Amino acid sequence: MGTRPRPAALCGAALALAGGAALAVWAWARLRSRAAPPAARPAAAAAAAADQGKGHSKQILVLGLDGAGKTSVLHALATNHVKRSVAPTKGFNAICVNTEEFQMEFLEIGGSEFLRSYWKMYLPKVLLLIYVVDSADHARLPVAKQLLHQLIQNNSTLPVVVLANKQDREGAYCITDIHDALALSDIGDKRKMFLIGTHVAEDGSEISSSMKDAKELIAQLVLETQ
Template sequence: MAAGATARDTGMLYKAAAFVGAGVVAAGLGYAFLLYTRKSRGGADDAVDDSPEMQDQEFPEKRVLVLGLDNSGKSSILQVIASHDGHNIPEPTEGFNVMCLQGQDTTLNVWEVGGKQSVRLYWENFVSNTDVLVFVVDSADVGRFPEAKEELHKLLRDDRLKNVPLIVVANKQDLPASRRDSDISQALDLESPSQEREIHVVEAQTMSDPPNDSVTKVKSLMDQLSKKD
Protein backbone atom coordinates (compact mmCIF):
# COMPACT_ATOMS: atom_id res chain seq x y z
CA MET A 1 0.00 0.00 0.00
CA ALA A 2 1.27 3.49 -0.81
CA ALA A 3 2.76 5.62 1.95
CA GLY A 4 0.10 7.55 3.83
CA ALA A 5 -2.49 4.79 3.93
CA THR A 6 -3.09 3.56 7.46
CA ALA A 7 -3.60 -0.06 8.45
CA ARG A 8 -7.27 0.57 9.15
CA ASP A 9 -7.74 2.02 5.64
CA THR A 10 -5.96 -0.94 4.06
CA GLY A 11 -8.40 -3.20 5.88
CA MET A 12 -11.32 -1.16 4.63
CA LEU A 13 -10.13 -1.42 1.04
CA TYR A 14 -10.27 -5.19 1.16
CA LYS A 15 -13.46 -5.17 3.18
CA ALA A 16 -15.03 -3.07 0.43
CA ALA A 17 -13.86 -5.69 -2.05
CA ALA A 18 -16.00 -8.27 -0.31
CA PHE A 19 -19.13 -6.16 -0.43
CA VAL A 20 -19.14 -4.11 -3.63
CA GLY A 21 -18.12 -6.56 -6.33
CA ALA A 22 -14.99 -7.57 -8.21
CA GLY A 23 -15.28 -5.15 -11.13
CA VAL A 24 -15.84 -2.13 -8.93
CA VAL A 25 -13.12 -3.19 -6.53
CA ALA A 26 -10.48 -3.48 -9.26
CA ALA A 27 -11.19 0.09 -10.33
CA GLY A 28 -11.55 1.32 -6.77
CA LEU A 29 -8.29 -0.17 -5.57
CA GLY A 30 -6.39 1.21 -8.54
CA TYR A 31 -7.91 4.63 -7.96
CA ALA A 32 -7.04 4.48 -4.28
CA PHE A 33 -3.40 3.65 -4.97
CA LEU A 34 -3.18 6.48 -7.49
CA LEU A 35 -4.71 9.11 -5.24
CA TYR A 36 -2.70 8.11 -2.21
CA THR A 37 0.44 8.99 -4.19
CA ARG A 38 -0.94 12.28 -5.56
CA LYS A 39 -1.64 14.50 -2.56
CA SER A 40 -3.12 17.92 -3.16
CA ARG A 41 -1.82 20.52 -0.69
CA GLY A 42 -4.21 23.22 0.53
CA GLY A 43 -3.40 26.84 -0.18
CA ALA A 44 -3.87 29.54 -2.77
CA ASP A 45 -3.20 27.23 -5.71
CA ASP A 46 -3.36 23.80 -4.01
CA ALA A 47 0.12 23.11 -5.39
CA VAL A 48 2.00 20.10 -4.11
CA ASP A 49 5.12 20.98 -2.17
CA ASP A 50 7.74 18.39 -3.14
CA SER A 51 10.51 19.91 -1.08
CA PRO A 52 12.58 17.47 1.03
CA GLU A 53 11.28 19.15 4.18
CA MET A 54 7.64 18.46 3.22
CA GLN A 55 8.38 14.92 2.05
CA ASP A 56 9.93 14.10 5.43
CA GLN A 57 7.13 15.70 7.42
CA GLU A 58 4.34 13.47 8.66
CA PHE A 59 0.85 14.76 9.38
CA PRO A 60 -1.86 13.14 11.49
CA GLU A 61 -4.36 11.32 9.30
CA LYS A 62 -8.09 11.87 9.53
CA ARG A 63 -10.89 10.01 7.81
CA VAL A 64 -13.67 11.85 5.97
CA LEU A 65 -16.67 9.90 4.67
CA VAL A 66 -18.68 11.45 1.81
CA LEU A 67 -22.17 10.05 1.18
CA GLY A 68 -25.40 11.13 -0.46
CA LEU A 69 -28.06 9.90 -2.88
CA ASP A 70 -27.14 9.11 -6.46
CA ASN A 71 -26.89 12.23 -8.67
CA SER A 72 -26.38 14.54 -5.70
CA GLY A 73 -22.98 15.62 -7.04
CA LYS A 74 -20.53 14.01 -4.60
CA SER A 75 -17.87 13.31 -7.22
CA SER A 76 -18.20 16.79 -8.73
CA ILE A 77 -17.71 18.42 -5.33
CA LEU A 78 -14.57 16.40 -4.67
CA GLN A 79 -13.24 17.05 -8.17
CA VAL A 80 -13.52 20.80 -7.62
CA ILE A 81 -11.90 20.53 -4.19
CA ALA A 82 -8.97 18.57 -5.61
CA SER A 83 -8.42 20.33 -8.94
CA HIS A 84 -10.66 23.44 -9.09
CA ASP A 85 -12.16 21.91 -12.24
CA GLY A 86 -15.92 22.35 -12.42
CA HIS A 87 -16.32 21.81 -16.16
CA ASN A 88 -15.72 18.09 -16.60
CA ILE A 89 -18.56 16.16 -15.02
CA PRO A 90 -17.18 12.90 -13.57
CA GLU A 91 -18.85 9.55 -14.10
CA PRO A 92 -21.19 8.46 -11.27
CA THR A 93 -19.43 6.45 -8.58
CA GLU A 94 -20.51 2.81 -8.82
CA GLY A 95 -18.53 1.57 -5.82
CA PHE A 96 -16.17 3.81 -3.91
CA ASN A 97 -13.34 6.28 -4.51
CA VAL A 98 -10.51 7.31 -2.21
CA MET A 99 -8.85 10.71 -2.29
CA CYS A 100 -5.95 11.97 -0.20
CA LEU A 101 -5.97 15.73 0.47
CA GLN A 102 -3.51 17.78 2.48
CA GLY A 103 -5.15 20.11 4.97
CA GLN A 104 -3.54 22.46 7.45
CA ASP A 105 -1.22 20.10 9.35
CA THR A 106 -3.59 17.22 8.62
CA THR A 107 -3.86 14.56 5.94
CA LEU A 108 -7.47 13.93 4.95
CA ASN A 109 -8.25 10.44 3.66
CA VAL A 110 -11.55 11.11 1.88
CA TRP A 111 -13.78 8.12 1.12
CA GLU A 112 -16.66 8.65 -1.32
CA VAL A 113 -19.19 5.83 -1.68
CA GLY A 114 -21.78 5.60 -4.44
CA GLY A 115 -25.36 6.62 -3.74
CA LYS A 116 -27.42 4.17 -5.76
CA GLN A 117 -29.87 2.20 -3.67
CA SER A 118 -28.01 -1.05 -4.32
CA VAL A 119 -24.77 0.50 -2.97
CA ARG A 120 -26.41 2.23 0.01
CA LEU A 121 -26.92 -1.21 1.50
CA TYR A 122 -23.17 -1.23 2.18
CA TRP A 123 -22.73 2.30 3.56
CA GLU A 124 -22.63 0.91 7.08
CA ASN A 125 -19.43 -0.96 6.23
CA PHE A 126 -17.60 2.33 5.68
CA VAL A 127 -18.54 4.32 8.79
CA SER A 128 -16.02 2.98 11.31
CA ASN A 129 -13.29 5.40 12.40
CA THR A 130 -14.93 8.32 10.60
CA ASP A 131 -13.78 11.73 11.87
CA VAL A 132 -16.09 13.86 9.68
CA LEU A 133 -19.26 12.87 7.82
CA VAL A 134 -20.17 14.80 4.65
CA PHE A 135 -23.66 14.31 3.22
CA VAL A 136 -24.35 15.83 -0.21
CA VAL A 137 -27.90 16.76 -1.26
CA ASP A 138 -29.20 17.85 -4.67
CA SER A 139 -30.88 21.03 -3.43
CA ALA A 140 -33.03 21.27 -6.56
CA ASP A 141 -34.45 17.74 -6.37
CA VAL A 142 -37.17 18.50 -3.81
CA GLY A 143 -39.01 15.26 -4.51
CA ARG A 144 -36.10 13.25 -3.09
CA PHE A 145 -35.67 15.24 0.13
CA PRO A 146 -37.65 12.66 2.16
CA GLU A 147 -35.45 9.87 0.78
CA ALA A 148 -32.31 11.83 1.62
CA LYS A 149 -33.62 12.49 5.13
CA GLU A 150 -34.36 8.81 5.69
CA GLU A 151 -30.88 7.72 4.55
CA LEU A 152 -29.12 10.43 6.55
CA HIS A 153 -30.93 9.69 9.81
CA LYS A 154 -30.31 5.98 9.34
CA LEU A 155 -26.61 6.85 9.33
CA LEU A 156 -26.85 9.18 12.31
CA ARG A 157 -28.46 6.47 14.43
CA ASP A 158 -25.30 4.39 14.07
CA ASP A 159 -23.39 4.50 17.37
CA ARG A 160 -20.09 4.56 15.46
CA LEU A 161 -21.03 8.01 14.18
CA LYS A 162 -22.12 9.34 17.55
CA ASN A 163 -20.97 12.95 17.96
CA VAL A 164 -19.13 12.85 14.62
CA PRO A 165 -19.36 16.34 13.03
CA LEU A 166 -21.66 16.56 10.02
CA ILE A 167 -21.32 18.74 6.92
CA VAL A 168 -24.44 18.82 4.74
CA VAL A 169 -23.67 20.19 1.28
CA ALA A 170 -26.72 21.79 -0.36
CA ASN A 171 -25.39 21.25 -3.87
CA LYS A 172 -26.49 22.59 -7.29
CA GLN A 173 -27.36 26.07 -6.06
CA ASP A 174 -27.03 27.26 -9.67
CA LEU A 175 -30.30 25.53 -10.61
CA PRO A 176 -33.51 27.63 -10.52
CA ALA A 177 -35.39 25.13 -8.34
CA SER A 178 -32.65 24.88 -5.71
CA ARG A 179 -33.51 25.34 -2.03
CA ARG A 180 -31.42 27.37 0.38
CA ASP A 181 -29.60 26.12 3.46
CA SER A 182 -32.48 26.83 5.85
CA ASP A 183 -34.88 24.83 3.65
CA ILE A 184 -32.45 21.91 3.49
CA SER A 185 -31.96 22.01 7.26
CA GLN A 186 -35.70 21.83 7.81
CA ALA A 187 -36.28 19.15 5.15
CA LEU A 188 -33.60 16.91 6.65
CA ASP A 189 -34.69 17.61 10.24
CA LEU A 190 -31.23 18.82 11.23
CA GLU A 191 -32.54 20.97 14.07
CA SER A 192 -33.81 18.03 16.08
CA PRO A 193 -32.78 18.24 19.77
CA SER A 194 -31.57 14.63 19.50
CA GLN A 195 -28.71 15.71 17.21
CA GLU A 196 -25.83 15.95 19.67
CA ARG A 197 -23.22 16.83 17.09
CA GLU A 198 -21.83 19.86 15.32
CA ILE A 199 -23.71 20.39 12.04
CA HIS A 200 -22.88 22.76 9.18
CA VAL A 201 -25.01 23.30 6.06
CA VAL A 202 -23.06 24.71 3.13
CA GLU A 203 -24.64 25.94 -0.10
CA ALA A 204 -22.50 24.94 -3.08
CA GLN A 205 -22.35 24.74 -6.83
CA THR A 206 -19.67 23.31 -9.10
CA MET A 207 -20.75 24.42 -12.57
CA SER A 208 -19.32 27.93 -12.42
CA ASP A 209 -16.15 29.67 -13.53
CA PRO A 210 -14.36 29.89 -11.22
CA PRO A 211 -16.07 27.25 -9.05
CA ASN A 212 -18.14 28.62 -6.19
CA ASP A 213 -16.05 29.63 -3.16
CA SER A 214 -18.34 27.57 -0.95
CA VAL A 215 -16.74 24.40 -2.30
CA THR A 216 -13.48 25.63 -0.80
CA LYS A 217 -15.41 26.15 2.44
CA VAL A 218 -16.38 22.47 2.40
CA LYS A 219 -12.72 21.47 2.35
CA SER A 220 -11.86 23.98 5.08
CA LEU A 221 -14.62 22.56 7.28
CA MET A 222 -13.39 19.00 6.64
CA ASP A 223 -9.97 20.07 7.86
CA GLN A 224 -11.23 22.13 10.81
CA LEU A 225 -13.76 19.60 12.10
CA SER A 226 -11.43 16.62 11.70
CA LYS A 227 -9.19 18.06 14.41
CA LYS A 228 -11.94 18.06 17.03
CA ASP A 229 -11.96 15.33 19.67
Protein backbone atom coordinates in the same frame (compact mmCIF):
# COMPACT_ATOMS: atom_id res chain seq x y z
CA MET B 1 -41.46 25.31 2.04
CA GLY B 2 -40.90 27.56 -0.99
CA THR B 3 -39.63 26.47 -4.36
CA ARG B 4 -38.35 29.78 -5.68
CA PRO B 5 -34.66 29.84 -6.66
CA ARG B 6 -32.51 31.71 -4.17
CA PRO B 7 -29.15 33.45 -4.67
CA ALA B 8 -26.44 30.82 -4.30
CA ALA B 9 -24.04 33.34 -2.77
CA LEU B 10 -26.36 33.89 0.18
CA CYS B 11 -26.68 30.17 0.86
CA GLY B 12 -22.98 29.57 0.41
CA ALA B 13 -22.04 32.13 3.03
CA ALA B 14 -24.26 30.79 5.80
CA LEU B 15 -24.24 27.70 7.95
CA ALA B 16 -27.26 26.27 9.72
CA LEU B 17 -26.68 24.50 13.01
CA ALA B 18 -28.83 21.40 13.35
CA GLY B 19 -29.69 22.19 16.95
CA GLY B 20 -31.60 25.35 16.05
CA ALA B 21 -33.09 27.32 13.22
CA ALA B 22 -30.78 30.31 13.50
CA LEU B 23 -28.12 30.85 10.84
CA ALA B 24 -24.55 31.55 11.82
CA VAL B 25 -21.76 33.00 9.72
CA TRP B 26 -18.54 31.00 9.97
CA ALA B 27 -15.35 32.80 10.94
CA TRP B 28 -13.52 32.05 7.71
CA ALA B 29 -10.83 34.71 8.24
CA ARG B 30 -9.16 32.59 10.92
CA LEU B 31 -8.96 29.67 8.52
CA ARG B 32 -7.71 31.68 5.56
CA SER B 33 -4.73 32.87 7.60
CA ARG B 34 -3.42 29.30 7.55
CA ALA B 35 -1.32 27.57 4.90
CA ALA B 36 -1.99 27.66 1.16
CA PRO B 37 -4.53 25.23 -0.37
CA PRO B 38 -3.30 21.64 -0.34
CA ALA B 39 -2.25 19.57 -3.32
CA ALA B 40 -4.15 16.41 -4.17
CA ARG B 41 -3.19 12.96 -5.37
CA PRO B 42 -5.37 9.97 -6.28
CA ALA B 43 -5.57 7.20 -3.71
CA ALA B 44 -4.35 3.74 -4.72
CA ALA B 45 -7.63 2.07 -3.87
CA ALA B 46 -10.84 2.85 -2.03
CA ALA B 47 -10.46 -0.11 0.27
CA ALA B 48 -7.00 1.00 1.32
CA ALA B 49 -8.28 4.49 2.05
CA ALA B 50 -11.03 3.10 4.23
CA ASP B 51 -8.81 0.70 6.17
CA GLN B 52 -5.86 3.01 6.69
CA GLY B 53 -5.86 4.67 10.06
CA LYS B 54 -2.23 5.14 10.86
CA GLY B 55 -0.01 8.16 11.29
CA HIS B 56 -1.60 11.53 10.65
CA SER B 57 -4.24 10.32 8.20
CA LYS B 58 -7.71 11.85 8.59
CA GLN B 59 -10.47 9.88 6.90
CA ILE B 60 -13.65 11.53 5.62
CA LEU B 61 -16.65 9.67 4.25
CA VAL B 62 -18.64 11.26 1.39
CA LEU B 63 -22.18 9.94 0.97
CA GLY B 64 -25.46 10.95 -0.65
CA LEU B 65 -28.01 9.78 -3.20
CA ASP B 66 -26.93 9.07 -6.76
CA GLY B 67 -26.97 12.26 -8.79
CA ALA B 68 -26.40 14.57 -5.83
CA GLY B 69 -23.04 15.69 -7.25
CA LYS B 70 -20.72 13.90 -4.83
CA THR B 71 -17.98 13.19 -7.37
CA SER B 72 -17.96 16.75 -8.71
CA VAL B 73 -17.83 18.11 -5.17
CA LEU B 74 -14.99 15.75 -4.27
CA HIS B 75 -13.02 16.74 -7.37
CA ALA B 76 -13.49 20.42 -6.51
CA LEU B 77 -12.38 19.92 -2.90
CA ALA B 78 -9.28 18.03 -4.00
CA THR B 79 -8.13 20.16 -6.95
CA ASN B 80 -9.69 23.61 -6.45
CA HIS B 81 -11.07 23.32 -9.99
CA VAL B 82 -14.41 22.25 -11.42
CA LYS B 83 -15.19 19.11 -13.38
CA ARG B 84 -18.92 18.69 -13.79
CA SER B 85 -19.01 16.09 -16.57
CA VAL B 86 -18.04 13.05 -14.53
CA ALA B 87 -19.53 9.58 -14.71
CA PRO B 88 -21.64 8.40 -11.77
CA THR B 89 -19.70 6.47 -9.17
CA LYS B 90 -20.46 2.78 -9.58
CA GLY B 91 -18.60 1.70 -6.47
CA PHE B 92 -15.94 3.55 -4.51
CA ASN B 93 -13.91 6.67 -5.23
CA ALA B 94 -11.02 7.79 -3.04
CA ILE B 95 -8.82 10.88 -3.12
CA CYS B 96 -6.10 12.02 -0.71
CA VAL B 97 -5.52 15.71 0.03
CA ASN B 98 -2.22 16.61 1.69
CA THR B 99 -1.65 19.58 3.98
CA GLU B 100 1.42 20.55 5.98
CA GLU B 101 -0.14 19.09 9.12
CA PHE B 102 -2.04 16.02 8.00
CA GLN B 103 -3.47 14.02 5.13
CA MET B 104 -7.21 13.98 4.49
CA GLU B 105 -8.55 10.86 2.80
CA PHE B 106 -11.92 11.39 1.12
CA LEU B 107 -13.78 8.14 0.47
CA GLU B 108 -16.93 8.38 -1.67
CA ILE B 109 -19.36 5.49 -1.92
CA GLY B 110 -21.89 5.52 -4.74
CA GLY B 111 -25.47 6.47 -3.91
CA SER B 112 -27.39 3.85 -5.88
CA GLU B 113 -29.82 1.71 -3.91
CA PHE B 114 -27.51 -1.30 -4.13
CA LEU B 115 -24.48 0.53 -2.73
CA ARG B 116 -26.32 2.18 0.17
CA SER B 117 -26.13 -1.08 2.09
CA TYR B 118 -22.36 -0.53 2.42
CA TRP B 119 -22.58 2.95 3.89
CA LYS B 120 -22.85 1.99 7.55
CA MET B 121 -19.88 -0.36 7.30
CA TYR B 122 -17.50 2.56 6.88
CA LEU B 123 -18.86 4.95 9.51
CA PRO B 124 -16.76 3.54 12.41
CA LYS B 125 -13.60 4.13 10.36
CA VAL B 126 -13.97 7.86 9.74
CA LEU B 127 -13.60 11.15 11.58
CA LEU B 128 -16.16 13.11 9.59
CA LEU B 129 -19.20 12.49 7.39
CA ILE B 130 -19.98 14.70 4.39
CA TYR B 131 -23.54 14.17 3.20
CA VAL B 132 -24.39 15.68 -0.19
CA VAL B 133 -27.97 16.41 -1.29
CA ASP B 134 -29.33 17.79 -4.56
CA SER B 135 -31.16 20.97 -3.56
CA ALA B 136 -33.26 20.86 -6.74
CA ASP B 137 -34.32 17.21 -6.45
CA HIS B 138 -37.41 17.89 -4.34
CA ALA B 139 -38.97 14.46 -4.87
CA ARG B 140 -36.07 12.57 -3.32
CA LEU B 141 -35.35 14.81 -0.34
CA PRO B 142 -37.53 12.59 1.91
CA VAL B 143 -35.35 9.61 0.94
CA ALA B 144 -32.18 11.63 1.59
CA LYS B 145 -33.58 12.60 4.99
CA GLN B 146 -34.46 9.02 5.94
CA LEU B 147 -31.04 7.67 4.98
CA LEU B 148 -29.17 10.42 6.82
CA HIS B 149 -31.10 9.84 10.03
CA GLN B 150 -30.57 6.09 9.78
CA LEU B 151 -26.85 6.57 9.22
CA ILE B 152 -26.15 8.60 12.32
CA GLN B 153 -28.73 7.29 14.77
CA ASN B 154 -26.21 4.98 16.46
CA ASN B 155 -23.35 7.49 16.54
CA SER B 156 -24.06 10.60 18.57
CA THR B 157 -20.61 12.19 18.24
CA LEU B 158 -19.62 11.84 14.57
CA PRO B 159 -19.35 15.36 13.05
CA VAL B 160 -21.53 15.83 9.97
CA VAL B 161 -21.33 18.41 7.18
CA VAL B 162 -24.42 18.46 4.96
CA LEU B 163 -23.79 20.07 1.59
CA ALA B 164 -26.96 21.45 0.00
CA ASN B 165 -25.52 21.13 -3.47
CA LYS B 166 -26.64 22.54 -6.85
CA GLN B 167 -27.77 25.85 -5.37
CA ASP B 168 -27.37 27.35 -8.84
CA ARG B 169 -30.15 25.20 -10.31
CA GLU B 170 -33.55 26.68 -11.05
CA GLY B 171 -36.00 25.80 -8.28
CA ALA B 172 -33.31 24.74 -5.82
CA TYR B 173 -34.39 24.89 -2.20
CA CYS B 174 -32.42 27.41 -0.18
CA ILE B 175 -30.49 26.43 2.90
CA THR B 176 -33.35 27.02 5.35
CA ASP B 177 -35.68 24.86 3.25
CA ILE B 178 -33.10 22.07 3.10
CA HIS B 179 -32.68 22.35 6.88
CA ASP B 180 -36.40 21.74 7.31
CA ALA B 181 -36.67 19.07 4.59
CA LEU B 182 -33.93 16.99 6.23
CA ALA B 183 -35.32 17.62 9.73
CA LEU B 184 -31.85 18.47 11.01
CA SER B 185 -33.28 19.97 14.19
CA ASP B 186 -34.54 16.49 15.15
CA ILE B 187 -31.01 15.08 15.15
CA GLY B 188 -30.15 16.94 18.33
CA ASP B 189 -27.30 19.15 19.42
CA LYS B 190 -24.83 16.65 20.87
CA ARG B 191 -22.78 16.49 17.69
CA LYS B 192 -21.10 19.04 15.46
CA MET B 193 -23.39 19.40 12.46
CA PHE B 194 -23.32 22.04 9.76
CA LEU B 195 -25.37 22.73 6.66
CA ILE B 196 -23.81 24.78 3.90
CA GLY B 197 -25.07 25.61 0.41
CA THR B 198 -22.74 24.73 -2.46
CA HIS B 199 -22.56 24.62 -6.23
CA VAL B 200 -19.93 23.97 -8.86
CA ALA B 201 -19.35 26.44 -11.67
CA GLU B 202 -18.34 25.78 -15.29
CA ASP B 203 -15.83 23.07 -16.20
CA GLY B 204 -12.21 24.12 -15.82
CA SER B 205 -12.92 27.18 -13.71
CA GLU B 206 -11.83 27.70 -10.13
CA ILE B 207 -14.22 26.49 -7.47
CA SER B 208 -16.95 28.83 -6.27
CA SER B 209 -16.71 30.76 -3.01
CA SER B 210 -19.26 28.40 -1.51
CA MET B 211 -17.02 25.41 -2.25
CA LYS B 212 -14.04 27.23 -0.76
CA ASP B 213 -16.08 27.84 2.38
CA ALA B 214 -17.02 24.17 2.55
CA LYS B 215 -13.40 23.10 2.10
CA GLU B 216 -12.19 25.38 4.87
CA LEU B 217 -14.92 24.21 7.20
CA ILE B 218 -14.00 20.57 6.58
CA ALA B 219 -10.32 21.26 7.23
CA GLN B 220 -11.15 23.04 10.47
CA LEU B 221 -13.37 20.21 11.68
CA VAL B 222 -10.65 17.66 10.89
CA LEU B 223 -8.16 19.70 12.89
CA GLU B 224 -10.55 19.79 15.84
CA THR B 225 -11.46 16.08 15.67
CA GLN B 226 -8.35 14.34 16.94
